[in-house]
Amino acid sequence: MAKKKIGLIGAGNIGGELANLLVAKQLGDVVLFDIAAKENFAKGKALDLEQSTALSGSDIRVTGTSNWEDLAGADVLIITAGIPRKPGQSRDDLVMMNLPIIRDVADNAKKHCPNAFAIIVSNPLDAMVYEYWRRTGAPAAKVVGMAGVLDSARFSLFLARELNASIKDIRAMVLGGHGDDMVPVLSNCTITGVPIQKLLPQDKLTSIVDRTRKGGGEIVNLMGTSAFYAPAASAIAMAEAFLLDQKRLLPCAAYLNGEYGFKDLYMGVPVVIGQGGVEKILTIELTTDEKGMLKKSADSVQKVVDIVKAQAG
Numbered sequence: 001m002a003k004k005k006i007g008l009i010g011a012g013n014i015g016g017e018l019a020n021l022l023v024a025k026q027l028g029d030v031v032l033f034d035i036a037a038k039e040n041f042a043k044g045k046a047l048d049l050e051q052s053t054a055l056s057g058s059d060i061r062v063t064g065t066s067n068w069e070d071l072a073g074a075d076v077l078i079i080t081a082g083i084p085r086k087p088g089q090s091r092d093d094l095v096m097m098n099l100p101i102i103r104d105v106a107d108n109a110k111k112h113c114p115n116a117f118a119i120i121v122s123n124p125l126d127a128m129v130y131e132y133w134r135r136t137g138a139p140a141a142k143v144v145g146m147a148g149v150l151d152s153a154r155f156s157l158f159l160a161r162e163l164n165a166s167i168k169d170i171r172a173m174v175l176g177g178h179g180d181d182m183v184p185v186l187s188n189c190t191i192t193g194v195p196i197q198k199l200l201p202q203d204k205l206t207s208i209v210d211r212t213r214k215g216g217g218e219i220v221n222l223m224g225t226s227a228f229y230a231p232a233a234s235a236i237a238m239a240e241a242f243l244l245d246q247k248r249l250l251p252c253a254a255y256l257n258g259e260y261g262f263k264d265l266y267m268g269v270p271v272v273i274g275q276g277g278v279e280k281i282l283t284i285e286l287t288t289d290e291k292g293m294l295k296k297s298a299d300s301v302q303k304v305v306d307i308v309k310a311q312a313g
């Protein structure tokens with residue numbers, strides 16, 4: 001079987017960690033792409049990583065480039081191109097900076113690797129994935145945003161620590177937009193099937209939900225830039241589900257055409273990822289409260305999408 005080709009658009013903090021995980025998991029050869037001014041940086045990172053394969057024994061090739069032609073035939077693109085947050089900034093504050101970048105990436109991806117399964121990570125996530133999909137004209141099944149897997153990972157960790165439980169046993173899901181009004185779904189959250197609401201008092205759950213919603217900002221405030229280990233691991237889980245046809249049920253930003261009552265919007269919902277990309281959107285039962293929170297979150301996403309739509313280009 002031919003080796004898969006994975007293009008990482010953006011060779012920064014997340015891009016580097018993505019490459020590291022791909023080398024470790026041997027999911028396919030990696031092309032680490034960045035703008036011309038950072039081509040040497042991308043090449044250097046690629047070379048450093050490739051040299052590590054002498055120790056790990058990984059048969060993965062890693063190359064750095066600023067030439068889109070090197071992405072031709074990519075099976076997967078993971079897009080982190082853009083500016084990360086600084087302390088005090090919201091993800092939505094990045095929209096005008098990252099919009100021209102995602103448009104540039106979309107135009108090139110359409111030209112050079114139109115069949116790739118594209119996983120968008122750049123923020124503000126839901127608006128950027130919408131714009132990438134609109135601009136490329138790719139089928140919605142082949143364009144997905146990474147947010148829910150990360151937000152759920154944060155939610156799961158906080159629950160596990162509060163319960164003094166193994167992280168392996170937590171089943172938790174965060175839906176909605178990748179912003180401060182995202183929706184951690186307590187009604188479906190369990191520790192190996194035992195409802196979490198039976199194990200923790202409401203005030204603890206409320207503070208965990210709140211910490212989850214601000215989970216990205218907490219790290220930005222600590223580091224001065226945004227997170228990269230957990231974001232990279234989250235995008236890799238999605239890429240792996242596609243490449244290995246795992247049919248995993250993951251919360252991802254997917255194109256909604258009436259599901260959950262929303263139309264023409266990308267937002268976090270439970271999806272099945274397999275070799276067809278986003279193969280299915282699952283409609284799960286939510287409480288009235290959760291439905292209200294999802295609507296509020298969708299309204300926030302729509303506002304940023306409206307800003308994007310108002311920008312010619």
Ligand code: APR
Pocket residue numbers: 009010011012013014015033034035038080081082083084085094098101104105121122123124225226227228231
């Ligand atoms: N094409 C390709 N790469 C680009 C482009 C472009 N048009 N414009 C910028 N980049 C590159 C930058 O040169 C930089 O190397 O994207 C990289 C981003 O890396 P970092 O600044 O380290 O940011 P990172 O932490 O990886 O986050 C990237 O993901 O989670 C989001 O909010 C975060 O939007 C941000 C993105």
